[in-house]
Amino acid sequence: MDKKFLPYCQPLIEKEEIKEVVDTLKSGWLTIGPKTTEFESLIAEYVGAKHAISVNSCTAALHLSLIALGIKSGDEVITTPFTFASTGNVIVHIGAKPVFVDIKKDTYNLDPEKIKEAITPKTKAIIPIHYAGQPYDVKAIMEIAKDHNLFVIEDAAHAIGAEYNGKKIGTFGTTTCFSFYATKNMTTGEGGAVTTNDDKLADKLRILRLHGMSKDAWKRYSDKGSWYYEIEECGWKYNMTDMQAALGVHQIKKLDKFIEIRRKYASIYNKELKKIEGIIIPYEKPNVKHVYHLYPILLKNYNRNKFIEEMKEMNIGCSVHFIPLHLHPFYKRTFRFKKGDFPNAEWVYEREVSLPLYPKMKEEELKYIIKCIRKLLL
Numbered sequence: 001m002d003k004k005f006l007p008y009c010q011p012l013i014e015k016e017e018i019k020e021v022v023d024t025l026k027s028g029w030l031t032i033g034p035k036t037t038e039f040e041s042l043i044a045e046y047v048g049a050k051h052a053i054s055v056n057s058c059t060a061a062l063h064l065s066l067i068a069l070g071i072k073s074g075d076e077v078i079t080t081p082f083t084f085a086s087t088g089n090v091i092v093h094i095g096a097k098p099v100f101v102d103i104k105k106d107t108y109n110l111d112p113e114k115i116k117e118a119i120t121p122k123t124k125a126i127i128p129i130h131y132a133g134q135p136y137d138v139k140a141i142m143e144i145a146k147d148h149n150l151f152v153i154e155d156a157a158h159a160i161g162a163e164y165n166g167k168k169i170g171t172f173g174t175t176t177c178f179s180f181y182a183t184k185n186m187t188t189g190e191g192g193a194v195t196t197n198d199d200k201l202a203d204k205l206r207i208l209r210l211h212g213m214s215k216d217a218w219k220r221y222s223d224k225g226s227w228y229y230e231i232e233e234c235g236w237k238y239n240m241t242d243m244q245a246a247l248g249v250h251q252i253k254k255l256d257k258f259i260e261i262r263r264k265y266a267s268i269y270n271k272e273l274k275k276i277e278g279i280i281i282p283y284e285k286p287n288v289k290h291v292y293h294l295y296p297i298l299l300k301n302y303n304r305n306k307f308i309e310e311m312k313e314m315n316i317g318c319s320v321h322f323i324p325l326h327l328h329p330f331y332k333r334t335f336r337f338k339k340g341d342f343p344n345a346e347w348v349y350e351r352e353v354s355l356p357l358y359p360k361m362k363e364e365e366l367k368y369i370i371k372c373i374r375k376l377l378l
């Protein structure tokens with residue numbers, strides 16, 4: 001192969017998206033407006049939820065979910081340490097305490113048995129993630145939440161289109177939070193959405209994402225916007241813009257195709273990499289549809305950092321998901337976490353490599369990656 005560098009991830013933006021953004025720019029309506037509304041309907045319809053509220057990131061979606069559900073200082077929120085910073089940071093932002101629970105060594109998702117042990121009278125919510133695009137144990141976690149009267153805020157940053165028992169992610173939790181960041185399975189550059197079936201909660205989220213400005217005031221006094229508004233809550237500036245939604249309205253229509261390619265590539269990786277003794281390929285549970293936002297392999301007895309460097313020398317970009325949150329300086333310093341606290345998350349982290357996987361990648365590029373891995377490990 002040539003010397004072209006293959007990044008671990010790349011968005012696929014085509015002429016439809018470009019045309020739509022230009023249309024937005026020419027329309028004179030740049031920020032939250034008709035395209036944002038259209039995008040929200042498409043998201044709600046796609047995941048099968050009553051409401052989709054667009055925001056400027058999944059982080060904002062998680063933050064607003066905690067606020068709208070009244071979780072506050074002194075409360076405890078259970079989550080996984082094996083995630084991106086957002087999931088833990090939003091808990092800290094509202095003054096609550098992040099309570100980490102270790103993951104399972106097969107799916108790298110939260111271990112329901114360990115969640116039960118971590119519940120205290122202060123526990124208010126669980127934030128599970130669908131690691132790599134594979135749904136967590138929805139049935140077990142929903143049962144625990146019901147038994148202990150807890151909210152479930154799903155971090156579905158990896159999982160739009162993923163299914164559990166034949167049903168799409170998006171309505172299992174009290175809220176489900178999606179990310180449309182540039183690296184995710186579909187993108188608006190930056191962006192996110194919260195989905196829910198709860199009408200009151202949806203209204204609250206809608207108001208909170210734009211300064212706490214009352215929607216009713218707009219309806220009552222305006223024909224699409226008069227000077228009048230009322231601040232009902234002390235909200236945030238977390239709205240999506242029409243420039244972003246212009247990408248989203250086309251990306252969502254292509255999502256099933258994107259997922260199909262991801263699953264096909266994952267199956268090629270699986271087939272070839274399981275022949276290599278030193279690799280643990282991702283485990284896919286039988287009752288889920290895994291959307292392979294990531295393709296994480298574990299190296300049994302080869303230095304992970306060395307592997308990534310050697311792949312880079314062969315023009316292949318790899319990544320690591322994730323450095324467990326409890327090992328980061330802020331979390332260590334603030335909550336006195338230390339190495340050894342969550343052994344399964346650490347065990348996976350030390351061995352994990354995320355290989356390139358995205359619809360823009362060509363099958364021959366995938367074959368080249370496999371060839372390079374064989375060269376290193378065989």
Ligand SMILES: *Cc1c(COP(=O)(O)O)cnc(C)c1O
Pocket residue numbers: 056057058059060083084086087129155157158178179180181191192
């Ligand atoms: C990417 C990611 C987020 C954050 O998404 P943004 O839209 O960038 O805020 C949150 N959680 C997980 C697990 C992620 O991978």
